[in-house]
Amino acid sequence: MGGGTAIWANAGSALIPKGEEVDPVRFIRFLAVVLILILIVAAGLFAIAWRGEIEPVAAVDPSSFNEDLVAQGAQLAAVGNCIACHTVPGQPAFAGGLAIPTPFGTIYSTNITPDPESGIGNWSEEAFQRAMREGVDRQGRYLYPAFPYDHFTLVTDEDNRALYAFLMTREPVRSTPPQNDLPFPFNMRMILAGWNLLFLDKGPFQPDTAQSEEWNRGAYLAEGLGHCGACHTPRNRFGAVDSDRHFAGGEAEGWQAYAINATSPAPIPWDADSLAFYLRNGWHEWHGVSRGPMAEVTGNLGLLPDRDIAAIATYVASVMGEPDQTRRERAEQLKAEISQGQTAVQAAPATDTQAGDAQHPGAAIYASACAGCHNGSKPLPFGGLRFSLSTAVNAPNPQNIVNVVLFGLPPSDGEASAVMPAFANVLDDQQMADLLAYMRERYSEAPAWEDVADLVARTRSGQYKVAVRPADGIERGPENVGASGGAEDAED
Amino acid sequence: MAISLNVNGETHEIDVDPATPLLYVLRNDLELNAAKFGCGLGQCGACTVVVDGEAVLSCVTPVSLMEGREITTVEGLGTIEEPGPLQAAFMEMQAAQCGYCIPGMMMSAHVLLRKNAEPSDREIRDALMTNLCRCGTHMRILAAIRRAGELMQQASAPTERRAG
């Protein structure tokens, strides 16, 4: 609580008018009143905010958990994508320590292996339940909402029990993550009490009786453990999801998380079937392969039974709603083109002799660097997507196509996965802009992007980290594939 | 179109369709053998060359963008009579079986060692992530790159002493 005192002390000093003569007696009296008021407010807040420690427990015997419960927990952990944030690529699973950049500073994920000292080995199930529901650790400290407890709060006690069983039967790893790197006042965990007051809508999930059982199951998984909205819903300046703009598109690890509501920019609108296929397989012939942070999501969902995948797809599709007439017609046109292979033929500007294209500075780049895969005959997921189908090329913000062209899709070591070379060392900012302008012009009906060269420069600079993962999901790709977050500059 | 290419310190004027990937220009127009065609898809690294100090996959690199840039291939690292440190290290460690992937490996290693002559094992492996070897020469390639780092440091050591 030393931190809390500091806040108020600071506030007090601000009350002293600068450069004025002050009557000492009046001032002392004034101070006393302020102090009393502060103490009252602090005590009140403290009463609301204080969460006590839950007693540590002795080492839990992994064999004491029911196997089915553990298996169920494994599936739930996959939905929650726990491993992605709680694992450093190439390091032991769930041992934490992954740097999670936020607008407020860098947070390091915790060790959630059952190691009693550095992990959660001495957590009781009650402590675990509370962390999931309220965002408070066993010792009673507030957790940062980088841990999406504002979503996990919806998880049922039964499912938390299974998750607990799963985590407590993992290999314990002795590993203490680095200290969070947060400036004042964000390093004050107490402020999270206020955040919770404003933004935490405590669960568990309440079904909508007007909807089907499948829809409700999907909503439970997508809104709760799946925490889709953590990335796909925009956040306000307090870093909380803006519930008025549910699924309207957000960002994650340097990527645009596309809108997955009625404003979805996908050229062919998603439906429950295509979503289910995509979530199951990590790609869809009309939409391409998942990459960036989404690759981990689809990689993990492979563990889920079909009915849960279908439920999530049903729910998300219902949020997206039926596409309007224009989008439907455009989609039919695109589908017809693919089935006739027309996109390919007309889109293969193989040489500079083909009229029109030669004028565009991006055309030769495209023909040389892109056409080989993206206009070839190889089907997805290993062939390149036709860009007329690409959400990245049709999206309002070019960040994702910039990321993919700069950093590529690194190969997954030993697993079949889409691979794309990185062009960061080939194309300068203007050449990238030329190429993307050409692609936008040729493969999208949307207006041209603006300031692409600038975005490329910023993305390349490492100002913000871009997570680059292979398309197979939970591969622990080399960390240095994406923008490094300026680490190299820092050393100079 | 006419392009002026700077390869291994020499300038070449060539006339080529701008859509041509760099690899074919290096191999056919400039008759340089080291960069190899392996997949044409940017998946295997056999065609790796160095452009302005960074590794690029020449099979998907448009030659039209190479004007004014500094291109280095394995031929630029030394000759059979006077091999550069990387070449000497690969010979010394006998780090080849069929050898087809090796020039690409050397180019990736060249970029790494220029930045860091004492890379960790993990750093070397990461740098070679996009380079495939089918003969299973991996252990020797790793050893040769470590050895090349030593040779480069030895070569630069006297200079440093003078500077100090």
Place this chain on the structure above:
Amino acid sequence: MTIIPKDEFNTQGRNGITRRRVLVGTGALIVSFAIAPHVSAQPQPAPPAAAPEPPQLPGSLNDARRLDSWIRIDAEGEITVFTGKVELGQGIKTALRQVAAEELEVEPGEINLVTADTGRTPDEGFTAGSQSMQNSGTAIRNAAAQVREILITEAARRWNVPRETLRAEAKSIVAQDGRTIGYGELVTDQLLAVEAQPESLLKSPDKLRVMGQSLPRVDIPGKVTGGVAYVQDLRLEGMLHARVVRPPSPSAQLQEVDTAAVEQMPGVVSVIRDGSFLAVVAEGEFQAISAMRALQQAARWTEQPVLPDQNNLQAFLEATKGDIGTVAEEGSPEVTGKIFEATFRRPYQIHGSIGPSCAVAHMDNGQLTVWSHTQGVYPDQEAIAEMLGMDIAQVRVIHMEGSGCYGHNGADDAAADAALIASAVPGRPIRVQWMREDEHAWEPFGPAMLTKIRAGVGDDGRITGWNYELWSNLHSSRPGGAGNLLAARHRAQAFAVPAPRFNISQSGNGDRNANPLYVFPNRRVLWHYVPETPLRVSALRALGAYANVFSIESTMDELALLAGTDPVEFRLRHLEDPRARAVVERAAEEFGWSSGAPKGDRGRGFAFARYKNHAAYLAVALELELERETGRTRVSRAVAAIDSGEAVNPDGIRNQTQGGIIQATSWTLFEQVTFDNTRVTSTDWSSYPILRFPSAPDSVEVHVIDSPGQPFLGTGEAAQGPTPAAIGNAFRQLTGVRLYDLPFTRERVKQAIGV
């Protein structure tokens, strides 16, 4: 072959063969060259029917019996050695020079080596089956020793001194009084134009200077400095670039293609269509690629769903109506005691050369020359001549290195493509480079296999009996026969695929290494031959030994568990061959087997085999890491011991064996061809991943056990069988679960270990 140490031979002779007989033998001079340069193989005249059976000569000498087929020395003393074998990255050019230099008493650098060329070199069939040293190395060593002795005899005749007083040294014959005479002065056209003898005066192991040394490979300096090293690097005057548009599936037929637009593309010289064979020739390479892409889009094919269910290859293999061959039978097929019973499966896998196949062909005034990285220039010459209806004498096939092949990849097919296109566009050399997708989808695969084992161990801890059955295609569809060339199959006048001949041979094929080397009383080993080949298959490094040794050595570990014995101890208990025991003991010792299993998520496994049961002995012990949450595994450390007989270049043996272990690790952990009911879907490194650097081991140690004076034993494929078994055994030791299906994908691992 028989080794007669030189010193021993000098003192008393051996096997009743005296020095005098050798000298008499060399007296029979035959006037003429065995093979004149640039005149390709006339069929060897058959010996007169009444002639006695010619004596068996060592190695490939038996097939090309004249010394000057192998070694020629010109008037300047330049020595040229000819081999019908080819460099595949195995280092054979270096090892053969060492062998020749050793016996000729010269330096390896003084040997010019000519590898397979139908215009120049002996016909040694294919460079395959780890036989280069066994066949060609043996032939060249014996030929070199005999040439040396002939030169000594000739010098003795000229100086009129006893030949015992002379010795060979530094390209000369030296007399006791210090007189010397160079090889070039001694040699005449006729001197070496003689038939080789069955016995040679080989240098004794303790006198060797060059053999047994880890000489640097002669080809590496060029390869790391940008020299012309591969057929891919061949640039001939006026050369054109061609690409072939392969059908989208094995069953596809070209229905229609409008070539008019493509013919108008820049640089395009010709579009060639012959049945389902479709190709384009252009001035520039990228122009050829662009035209190929356009042709791909323009072509319409009909396809049939003829491929088996990838997820149930067992059903496909078991449904065969093929013959059943008995590989081994001894005692009773009954198995008693504690029984282990299992079924193992192996998928189709590819060679996956990093450089896709390539060839250059030039039709010049009715003479066709083909440069190819084929493993067999003579068989290829014959097949290409048949495909084109040409006289065999009008076709010359010259070997040039390609990217490592590991068996029968697309090399011959690319050669046929180039030949067919060159015959359609004569006058200029044609270079055909396969695309990555061509290689992945069209090279002949290593066949899928199924094996079933039932074996028992008695109360005495010894194996009671062994019942083993395997289901497999033949692992060879190499040309001879034009029908084994893709281009010939796809032409309008299609050549039928030659029917393979099923038989049980000593070297084995699908049944290679199916019969364990272990000693026990009862065994039966059967091969259910699968003649149906919906997917094209042929020789992939080690053939059936990969799946057979995997099955056998997995079983050995299970039996050891049933017997309550350490797996190394259990193997030794059943091995009598001292060299087999030596590699097992050495690998275990160097690995530190006696210190117990590693800690944490690491297991250890062991395996042994003698390749083909008559080539190199190899044992490997390794550590396997497991990441339970992802199912990812990695071999972290491997230690192997190998006995390849007399080691000509120990570092070459180490390099080959390290490579074999790593490649087999990649096969075992990651690799399988994928296909739907019509098309092959694994067509690049995305869809057919192989081991990348992060999965490479921390260390791979290879200990070469030299066996001086022993015959050369095939080495290149020896690690392929033991490696998967050692990995499976390590996984079993770590998790208690056995994996029966190759490859051990993450998904299978996770399924096996649960959560």
